[in-house]
Amino acid sequence: MIAVTLGRDLPDRPSVFRLADSYVRALTSSGAIPVAIMPGTDDAATRYVMERVDGLLLPGGVDPHPRYFGEDVHPETVIDEDLDALEMSAIAGAADLGMPVLGVCRGCQILNVALGGSLVQHLEPGGPVNHRQDLPLDSEVHELRIDGDSRLARLSDARLLRVNSLHHQVIATPAEELRVVGTSEDDLVEAVEAADPDRWIVGVQYHPEELIEQRAHRALFDDFVASCARFAATKGTQ
Structure with missing residues (x-):
């Protein structure tokens, strides 16, 4: 069972929670059971859920609040403070328990922030790479250059991939607990x-x-779910 956080559908429908079904398909096709946790869940309830699941997926969404890394809000930053609170609590629980964590887009950013890193709040358009693609997300628009000694390199059996892109923020200073293993051509x-x-x-x-x-x-999700299964097996022996 893998916890997946849900954010609000900002700015258009703030009373509606949202999650792209592609996350559900990716997890279930690798053998996982997604378990949704919603903003408004307090720390105690979040911890209760985290103690009963085997992994955490942090999906894409709006921007983490920059107060977590000591900055004022940029005019282009869109914030869901309840989601921030939920994910900061879930990440803390996952870290305490030692469970696997996968962060995607915003999920990568909030993971870095929760562990002590910082972000670039807004990438100005017009650079060498368009990081907010206009094409469908199953289209590849720029390079991913991967470190050879990384998990991603082992899983993909490659040092260079083509990937999609839909973000206007990016990691500035990596958290001490993380290392950078992939960069774009810019x-x-x-x-x-x-x-x-x-x-x-x-x-x-x-x-x-x-x-x-x-x-x-596909190998990234397969390995994530397999790691969650190994973590689940160890819980019974602790």
């Missing part, structure tokens, strides 16, 4: 992993859940 952080090789923590700035027909991206 040298922005596109992937991080746990600095401790024994921990399964991966954050990606792109959207692999939209590319699971490709082996390299």
Whole structure:
């Protein structure tokens, strides 16, 4: 069972929770059972859920509040403070329990922020790479350059992939517990992993859940779910 956080559908429908079904398909096709947790869940309830699941998926969404890394709100920043509170609590619980964590897009960013890193709040348009693509998300628009000694390189059996992109924020300073393992051709952080090789923590700035027909991206979800299954097995022996 893998906890998945739900954010509000901002700015258009703030009373509606949202989650792209591609996350559900990616998890279930790898053998997982997604368990949704919603904003408004307090810390005690979040901890209760985290103690009963085997992994945490942090999906895409709006922007983390910059107060967590000591900045004022940029005019282009869109914030869901209840989601921030939920995910900060869920990440703390996952860290305490040692469970696997996968962060996608915003999920990569809030993971970095929760562990002590910072973000670039807004990428101005017109750079060498369009990080907010106009094409459908199953289209690949820029390079992912992967470190050869990373989990992503082992899973994809590649040092260079083409990926999609739909973000206007990016990691500025990585948290001490994370290391950068993937960058775009304009040298922005596109992937991080746990600095401790024994921990399964991966954050990606792109959207692999939209590319699971490709082996390299399917392998990321398969490995995540397999790691969650191993974690579940160890809980019975603790």
